[in-house]
Amino acid sequence: RRPFIYVDFACGTWGGRPYADGLEGNANMFANMASHSVEVTEAEQPVQVLRYDLVADRMGPGTYRGGAPYRREYRFLEHEAVLQVRADRMAFQPYGLSGGGPGEPAANYLNGEAVPSKITRNIQEGDVFLHELAGGGGWGDPLAREPAAVVQDVLNELLSPERAERDYGVVLGSDGRAADEAATARLRASMRARQADSRAAE
Structure with a gap:
């Protein structure tokens, strides 16, 4: 077996702004990082991407709503590996401004079971990990x-x-x-x- 390292940097969502809704599906605005192409990931890594889409009902409401978050679901195809997750905005929702509401918190699931924001777990072939980003907070009175x-x-x-x-x-x-x-x-x-x-x- 060939050793591998797969790192996926998930960002993807902004809060509402005084003049427009929050962005969704965008790359990190502070660094040259973005979530990987599904096709490249599956061609180069022992990972199958089962789902990559926007999630409904998770944006913070506002005159200008927060951005809709996305989720990515992966099935591991190799014999064994170590899964390390470092997620944010699970305990504290992205807040709204000027009367806007908060976005829904992020969520992690391993084989359908909710797991904390920070984990290190051994995984086996066929295991499925799902990460849902938090929704952006809203701006202004909904x-x-x-x-x-x-x-x-x-x-x-x-x-x-x-x-x-x-x-x-x-x-x-x-x-x-x-x-x-x-x-x-x-x-x-x-x-x-x-x-x-x-x-x-x-």
């Missing part, structure tokens, strides 16, 4: 986000209709392709009233 932008995220399968209502107060119409303007206005008014009551109670 109830000020344009309903059309929320609907577009639903159509792009980045946001579920349930989270559209819960996080943004946007109710989809019967065809699921546009917001129900009247229902959205009523829900947002109700959510703003609850927010005002909560602030008054504090």
Whole structure:
């Protein structure tokens, strides 16, 4: 067997900005590092990439939402190896700014079992490791986000209709392709009233 070292530097997500949504699937902005091509990885390493996609419902809500995180799932194909993981943002969510909500935390799974952010484990042929990045935090009041932008995220399968209502107060119409303007206005008014009551109670 030929010894190998495979290092994957996962970054991929920014928080929302005062003028735009957070970026997703991008390389690290501080260093010349990015997650590897699936084709190159499988050609050169004893690893099969089972999944590499964006994850829905993990972005921090805001007038400008956080970037959608991605996940990568690997199956190990050699006899044995050592898996070392150094992940962040599992205990502390990426925070939002100016009224924006936090992104969902990162997650690690080894053969379907949740594992901590920092591990060193012996693995065997057929073992599967899944890493989900944390979602970017949002910027600004989510109830000020344009309903059309929320609907577009639903159509792009980045946001579920349930989270559209819960996080943004946007109710989809019967065809699921546009917001129900009247229902959205009523829900947002109700959510703003609850927010005002909560602030008054504090």
